[in-house]
Amino acid sequence: MDSAAIAGLILVVGIAVFLLMGAPISVGVGLSAMAALFVILGVQNGVLTSAQRVYGGINSFPLLAIPFFVLAGVIMNNGGIAVRLIGAAKVMVGKMPGSLAQTNVAANALFGAVSGSAVAAAAAIGSTMGPLQAKEKYDKNFAAAVNIASAPSGMLIPPSNLMIVYSLVSGSSIAAMFVAGYIPGLLWAGACMVVVYLYARKRPELKSTGRIGFGAGAKIMLEAAPALLLIVVVIGGILAGIFTPTEGSCIAVVYSLALSFIYRSIKVRQLPGMLMDATRTTAVVMFLIGVSSIMGFVLSFAKIPALVSSAMFGLSSNPVILLLMISAVLLVVGCFMDPTPAVLIFTPIFLPIAMSFGINPVHFGIIMVFNLCIGTITPPVGPVLFIGVKVAGLRIEDVFRRLMPFFGVLVVVFLFVLFVPSLSMWLPTTLGLVKP
Numbered sequence: 001m002d003s004a005a006i007a008g009l010i011l012v013v014g015i016a017v018f019l020l021m022g023a024p025i026s027v028g029v030g031l032s033a034m035a036a037l038f039v040i041l042g043v044q045n046g047v048l049t050s051a052q053r054v055y056g057g058i059n060s061f062p063l064l065a066i067p068f069f070v071l072a073g074v075i076m077n078n079g080g081i082a083v084r085l086i087g088a089a090k091v092m093v094g095k096m097p098g099s100l101a102q103t104n105v106a107a108n109a110l111f112g113a114v115s116g117s118a119v120a121a122a123a124a125i126g127s128t129m130g131p132l133q134a135k136e137k138y139d140k141n142f143a144a145a146v147n148i149a150s151a152p153s154g155m156l157i158p159p160s161n162l163m164i165v166y167s168l169v170s171g172s173s174i175a176a177m178f179v180a181g182y183i184p185g186l187l188w189a190g191a192c193m194v195v196v197y198l199y200a201r202k203r204p205e206l207k208s209t210g211r212i213g214f215g216a217g218a219k220i221m222l223e224a225a226p227a228l229l230l231i232v233v234v235i236g237g238i239l240a241g242i243f244t245p246t247e248g249s250c251i252a253v254v255y256s257l258a259l260s261f262i263y264r265s266i267k268v269r270q271l272p273g274m275l276m277d278a279t280r281t282t283a284v285v286m287f288l289i290g291v292s293s294i295m296g297f298v299l300s301f302a303k304i305p306a307l308v309s310s311a312m313f314g315l316s317s318n319p320v321i322l323l324l325m326i327s328a329v330l331l332v333v334g335c336f337m338d339p340t341p342a343v344l345i346f347t348p349i350f351l352p353i354a355m356s357f358g359i360n361p362v363h364f365g366i367i368m369v370f371n372l373c374i375g376t377i378t379p380p381v382g383p384v385l386f387i388g389v390k391v392a393g394l395r396i397e398d399v400f401r402r403l404m405p406f407f408g409v410l411v412v413v414f415l416f417v418l419f420v421p422s423l424s425m426w427l428p429t430t431l432g433l434v435k436p
Contacts, residue, residue, distance in 0.1 A: 008302030030291030057293025068249030079260025088224035098200025112154015145402035148388035156185030334375015
């Protein structure tokens with residue numbers, strides 16, 4: 001067995017062992033990749049190359065968007081913006097059956113559109129909507145399931161840190177990935193609304209809150225307008241070429257901070273704590289990206305992507321079957337691994353296979369993100385599931401049963417996204433971000 005094969009074996013087995021031990025994924029990836037690199041280059045050169053790869057992996061101007069978008073999300077979560085967005089959502093869907101649950105779905109989509117964080121949405125919106133739904137006799141487990149199932153729409157609707165990571169690994173345009181996520185993200189939210197509607201039809205006591213009067217509705221929307229305007233300012237500025245995604249993330253921080261002070265929802269003494277929260281989250285993501293750069297070198301040296309490709313083409317040469325196989329693997333991976341490391345590990349493996357039968361990298365990115373979004377609400381790792389259950393003060397096993405109908409419709413929507421590329425590609429192609 002040559003050094004390439006030994007290095008590949010050490011990498012794969014090492015990561016699996018560390019995951020089974022419960023070690024952080026970044027530690028497992030880093031140590032396994034370094035051990036494989038020692039086999040390839042020797043200990044001394046392996047240490048030097050590892051350090052260079054980590055530095056090179058995070059020494060990227062586009063990656064600066066991640067800490068700033070994370071900070072913007074933390075500010076929004078503490079700055080009273082969620083309450084205004086809930087009000088706006090209630091104006092939009094207040095007349096629908098099960099209107100409070102519908103409001104939860106719409107508010108999660110809106111909050112995701114300004115923060116890009118599914119976990120932040122589940123915490124901020126769930127903590128506000130849960131008590132309101134309890135007062136209206138909503139089943140607590142169902143209310144929590146609605147919040148959990150709808151929160152990941154914010155990972156598809158831009159800005160999305162996960163799409164920035166995918167763009168870095170795949171070489172795709174960040175702007176194109178952002179725009180491509182709009183329709184799938186809205187379809188995700190719409191699918192959740194369908195489940196809520198069908199549920200509410202069987203529960204006559206869950207009436208709509210009624211149409212909000214024009215004057216009251218206008219006042220609510222006026223209060224929420226500055227928060228909603230953030231979407232136009234940041235995404236519109238990026239698409240118009242006024243500033244880069246990284247510069248847009250800085251503008252998002254300044255804008256959300258100014259808005260929070262205008263709303264008088266945060267105080268200066270809270271800023272150090274918010275900066276520390278954002279720093280912790282950013283440190284985890286950036287360290288993971290750095291060690292994944294070592295892994296990428298080992299994957300390339302050991303020719304693992306080519307081996308996986310050959311194995312899959314050996315099973316079938318039908319593009320439909322191959323896409324379904326890749327999707328099945330990603331769905332399973334998403335149940336056991338956070339989305340960011342999954343993107344870093346599996347993009348170099350599966351993207352060449354997808355491109356070999358004509359799948360655009362932007363479309364494949366949406367397929368991958370959608371898959372992993374489902375994983376965030378699935379045990380045993382699902383971070384959105386855990387935060388949603390924690391906010392509601394319930395047990396996972398009770399809430400999970402209520403999540404089953406949502407899984408069903410989300411899988412159907414995913415199949416549409418998978419096999420109808422125009423759902424992802426129409427907007428970026430129309431805007432000239434991707435060649436037809």
